[in-house]
Amino acid sequence: MVSGQQSEGPAAAAARLSGFEAVPQGRSGTLSEVVLTKGDRRVDAVVKRGHAPGATRAEAAGLRWLAEADAVRIPRVHGADDTWLVLDRVSESTPSHAEEFGRNLARLHSAGAPAFGAPPPGGLTDAWIGTAPMRNSPGESWPEWYAEHRVLPYVRIASDLLDPAVFERACARIPSMAGPPEPPARLHGDLWSGNVLWDSDGAVLIDPAAHGGHRETDLAMLHLFGCPHLERIVAAYDEVAPLADGYRERIALHQLFPLLVHTVLFGRSYAGQATAAARSLG
Known part of the structure; x- marks a missing residue:
């Protein structure tokens, strides 16, 4: 410096x-x-x-x-x-051009990444999502990588609020619930509604925790925290890059990551939601 x-x-x-x-x-x-x-x-x-x-x-x-x-x-x-x-600076306006955002988000994901967990060029291995730590450690198999690097680290950090056994059982179920294999997508990584700004020309993305991951994780964040015109966004996305069968049944699986991050950052109010999502996996 x-x-x-x-x-x-x-x-x-x-x-x-x-x-x-x-x-x-x-x-x-x-x-x-x-x-x-x-x-x-x-x-x-x-x-x-x-x-x-x-x-x-x-x-x-x-x-x-x-x-x-x-x-x-x-x-x-x-x-x-x-x-x-x-x-x-983004001059914010009323949300509009929802279908365009959905199509463009599909194209962003399709740009790909070298591996699950790959950081952006010039990015960091030990990075952040918000102010929580997020390690970008590349892996070849999404189910194992997701459990090791996007679920269990946050369970360990918040172990005083969570029952680790619940999440260990959920992680054991990930390979059978993950759906068909997909290539690493270029993720925003923290795609809650507050990081989707809207100006007169449509959506603008800010504050990424960008890395290579599963495209359904970005979409699950939009579902978790709400987004204007979400169904129109997802329908337009699906037209450009069709989602695999069972997509909606996997939303809770992909929401484990942001819910656990929020447990680390904000405490007990999110611990119950994270636990409920883990138990829903069987």
Whole structure:
């Protein structure tokens, strides 16, 4: 880290990382709005301060990887280091273009990943989903990888709130419940409704925990936390990349991951939901 970066303000960080002049416009928590200018160019931008060293650099790598698919719209990254991230600001509007989002999400997933658990190029093995740890360790078989890296680590962290035996039994059932094998998809990785912003042109994805995974995990997050026009989104997705038979019966399986993450982050209120999802697997 360059000396003094920890104490600099968001506008100064935005100017340093983007090469533009930066004028502050307002601040809320870890997010600050700035206007970037260079000659006749003007960009409304957001400056984000990371919760841990490297978190913003990892998020920038995920945003760029998702953007490379040229599918769902992703805010442009103007610069990032281990403390700060500068990206386009989304001017939010009424949710619209739901079918377009569904089709584009299918294309994003179809862009693929080298392996289950593969981090984005330039991303980190030890990364985060929100402020919870998330290890990007590649694996070849999704059922085993999902149990080892997306279920059991969070059960261990929250073992005071959970009965590990319930989740161990659920993990033993994953191979028989996973459906037909699928190639690794390019996942957003934290696709709850708050990370799907809508402007006048449709959906824009922010705050990824991007990695290679099963495409149904992203869709399960949308089902878990709600999303405007969800049935229209899924129907349009299915037209472009048909979902395997039994997709809806597997939603609880894929929701184990976000429910356990939320148990780690927010405690007992999610522990019961995670346990119910695990028990529903038999």
